[in-house]
Amino acid sequence: MSTRDLFTLRNSHFRIGVGITAAILTVTAIAGFIVLPFAQPWVQFAGVWDAICSAAGVPQRSANVTAPEQAKRLSEVVLTSNTLSRPSQEAIGRGATLAQRCAICHGPTGVSRADSPNLAGQYAAVIYKELHDFRSGARTNAVMSPFAVNLTDQEIADLSNYYAYLPRLPAYHPTPQLPKPNIVIYGAPMRGIAPCGSCHGSLDNKTGSPWLEGQSEAYMKAQLQAFASGERRNDISQQMRNIARAMTPQEIEAAAAYYASQPPDVVKAVD
Amino acid sequence: MLVNRKLILAHFWLAFAVFGIALTLGAWQMFIRSPIGTWLSNPELYYRSLTAHGTVMGYVFPTLVAMGFGYAISESALQQRLVGVRWAWAGFWLIVIGSVMAVIPIALGRASVLYTFYPPLIGNVFYYLGVVLVVVGSWIWVALMSINLRVWRKANPGAPVPLAMFANVAGSYLWAWTAVGAALELLLQIIPVAAGLKATIDAGLARVFFSWTLHAIVYFWLMPTYIAYYTIVPRAIGGRVYSDSMARISFILFLVVAMPIGMHHTFADPQVGAGFKFIHSAFTALVALPTLLTVFTICASVEIAARVRGGRGMFGWIRALPWDNPMMLALAFSFVMLGFGGAGGLINMSYQLDASIHNTQWITGHFHLIFGGAIVIMYFAIAYDLWPHLTGRELIDVRLMRTQLWLWFIGMIVTTFPWHWVGILGMPRRMAYFDFGDPAIAPQALSVTLSAIGGFVLLASGIMFIVILARGMRAPQTDAGPYRFALAVHEPKTVPVALNTHALWVALMIGLTLTNYGYPILNLALSSGTSVPAVYVGAQ
Incomplete structure (x- = not known):
């Protein structure tokens, strides 16, 4: 055969x-x-074909269920590691002019005296995302929102490039350096908390995550609490909300105090 | 008739050299995340090591063993010189270049994506290109196996293809088709993003493509082991294969049902419909069939050997087996580990039970027991059996071989049993660090410690294995005679065309891939808005 x-x-x-x-x-x-x-x-199907489509994974939108109203806006910013990667000198110059109105809180050299974030040398992608979120309402703050609401895309990009260009300076009130707490270098694997340092520096940096060294302790604590309570919600995929909710108050204290005590010049430069 | 010994030895030596390196990394990983190691405070180093371990153990090592063994089978079973030796060397060098190309970005920390790639995580493009070269190199082997069989058929029209070659070619076809999934994922999705041409990736589709490869690859790893069960072990212990047809049926069944089952790796993924998951789950259950057939046939073959040696009684014959023969020992250990691993696999393939162990250390324990245990111990046995024929020198130290096999068996059990256990307790996998001071996982410290000790036993056994082979290169020269495969009780005179060719079964394999993967892939590929921004490893 x-x-x-x-x-x-x-x-x-x-x-x-x-x-x-x-x-x-x-x-x-x-x-x-x-x-x-x-x-x-517990699942109702209109007929056999409906059941088959459902089991096959056909994307479906049920006709009689309307999407729930989004009570608060979510962040719409898409960041890649190439966002604003090569700024021109002109862009930085325009940003410097615009930044004069930010100086009252964030300091003339980008280092705050008022428990606002230090922006000198912050990653451009971070400032870009937060300004967009303040403008769209995904993040709100009584002081910051009115400043952001009238910024154009170009102005946001220029401001981000300007602050990223500034040298990282020591915090206004430097405190003695603290040892690394567990939450920063180990996280809490059994509670699904990755180490802070795996995104925010100390170990590694991920796109869109700010470096935190030398930032105000009060500010970082307040933000973690806002993430935990759901008051702040511009984190993509709830990543910070999930982490902050699972953190204990002691861990929040320890993480904020540790990062506040670190000099910012240890932060890895953007390549 | 082994003519191209250098080619075969090159494959085996490269395989075992990279295996030694990856094994050392594995032992270090077990140690560093156990309570007996001091944590490095840098998870990146752990994932770097894990990527290297997985890439070598998953792609490079078993592929090289299958290739080297495949060339040996082609020459000795068909009794003809290998056709396309230059191409075979080209394939080998592609694997060498691909491995080096992949390892450099891993070592630099630019590709810590693990061997399963995990998009949207994206590493350096040279890592993926290296993996592609390894696969392309192995495809040359696939083509050569097919061509050599064709040449032999022309010279021997209508004759039954020797079982070893029939199985070997079945394994190569399985690999050719199953590697297509990962190749599509790499070429269409990951490499354009890694090269900077695109910034977003459809991670769900990528996972489906990878599942195409991820399960059948296990059966590709398994093929040399099963070939050794059927065609080496009975000869080595002085018996015969109980049934040649049963063996052929097992291999064609692997060809048909190993492929359309990969989605049991995506049970927890929302992008795949529940109906397809169920079908894949059901087909996964069918894979037990060729394995059970094999266990039956090999036990019967072994019994023949025992009775020839004077074994009597219902179970008394077991004592009459040549237990001092490393091949017998390896087979027994392999079967025990296959039994436990297979039993654990029943949990993984069950759509419901899987949820209880999904993403836990159970899974890592499972595939180490099956692959590192049942499969790799037979790779050792193949090397021991083939070595004198490749080097022309005898492997004298049989005692050391037995010790090595015992240590591998004990090490693998000690490593993987506690590993399964902590998985049931809920310990997640792919974690670089565990705080065993935490009351929630403190009770698991003992199990993890045991597991790490097992890892070092395995490392010791691996070093012994390489030492035995290296010493074999310097032993006094002897003539080992021609390399032979086991004969069947009834040697086939004629074989039905369906069991002497692969076409029907390859057609069924491709057909079932289309039915079981076609719609889910098209659905995801044609839906818009399913891509997410890539996350580049090592980039701010």
């Missing part, structure tokens, strides 16, 4: 092989797409 005779119904191996395979496929398909969907009494 040659290979040509293999794929014919006269060949019993062909009949049996293909027959059994097709039978198994049919039985499992009927079970998976029809029987099992209807075996779930």
Whole structure:
């Protein structure tokens, strides 16, 4: 018998092989797409076709359910590691002019005396995202929101580039350096908390995460509490809210105090 | 008739050299995240090591073993010189270049994405290109196996293909098709992003593509082991294969049902429909069939050997087996580990039970027991059996071989049993650090410590293995005679065309891939808004 005779119904191996395979496929398909969907009494289907589509994973939008109203806006900023990566000197210059109105809180050199974030040398992508979020309302603050609301895209980009360009200076009230607490270098794996340092410096930096060294302790504590309570919600995919909710108050204290005590010049430069 | 010994030895030596390095990294990882190690405070180093360990153990090591063993089978089973030796060397060098190309970004910390890639995590483009070269190199082997069989068929029209070669070519076809999933993921999705041409990636689709590769690759790893069960062990212990047809049926069943089952790796993924998950779960259950057939046939073959040696009684024959023969020992250990690993696998493939161990250390324990245990111990046995024929020198130290196999078996059990256990207790996998001072996981410290000790036993056994082979290169020269495979009780005179060719089963394999993967892939590929921004490793 040659290979040509293999794929014919006269060949019993062909009949049996293909027959059994097709039978198994049919039985499992009927079970998976029809029987099992209807075996779930808590799910209602309009008919057999509806059940099949559901089991096949067809994206569906139920007609009689309207999407819940989004009470608060979510962040719409898309960041990549190339966002604002190569600013021109002109952009930095325009940013410097615009930044004069920020100086009252964030300091003339980008180092705050008022428990606002120090912006000198902060990653451009971070400032870019926060300004966009303040403008869109994804993040709100009584003082900051009115400043951001009238900024154009160009102004936001220029401000981000300007602050990223400034040298990192020591905090206004430097405190003695503290040892690394567990939450910063180990996180809490059993509670699903990654180490702070794996995104915010100390270990590694991830796009969109600010470095925190030398920032105001009161500010960082307040932000962690705002994430934990859900008052602040411009973190993408709830990553900070999930972490802050699982942190103990002691861990929040320890993380804020540790980062506040670190000199910012240890922060890795952007390449 | 082993002519191209240098080619085969080059594959084996490279395989075992990279295996030694990856094994050392593995032992270090076990140690550093156990309570007996002092934490480095840098998880990045752990993931770097994990990526190297997984890439070498998953892609480079088993592929090289399958290739080297495949060339040996082609020459000795078909009794013909290998056709396309230059191409075979080209394939080998592609793997060398690919491995070096992949390892450099890993060592620099630019590709800590683990061997399963995990998009949207994106590493350096040279890491992926290196993996692609390794796969392309292995595809040359696939083509050569097919061509060599074709040449032999022309010279021997209608004759039954020797079982070893039939199985070897089945394994190569399985690999050719299953590697397509990861190749599509790399070429269409990951490499454009890694090269900076795109900034977003459809992570869900990428996971589905990878699941195409991820399960059948295990059966590709398994093929040399199963070939050794059927065609080496019975000969080495003085018996015969109980049934040649049963062996062929097992191998064609692997070809058909190993492929359309990968989605049991995506049970927890929302982008795949529940109906497809169920079908894949059901087909996964079918994979037990060729394994059970094999266990039955090999036990029967072993019994034949025992009875020939004078074994009597219902179970009394077991004592008559040549237990001082390393091949017998390796087979027994392999079966025990396959049994436990397979039992654990029943949990993983069950759509419901999987939820209880999903993403826990149970999974890592499971695949180390099956791959590192049941499969790799037979790689050792293959090397021991083949070495005298490749080097022309005898491996004298049988006692050391037995010790090595015992240590590997004990080490693997001590490593993986506590590993499964902490998984049931909920310890997550892919974690660089555990705070065993935390009351929630303090009771697991003992299990993890045991597991780490097992890791060092494995390392010791791995070093012994390499020492035995290296010493074998300097032993006195002897003539080992031609390399032979086991004969069946009833040697096949004619074999039905369906069991002498692969076409029907390859067609079924591709057909089932289309039915089981076609819609989920098209659905995800054609839906808009499913991509997310890439996260570049090591970039701010």
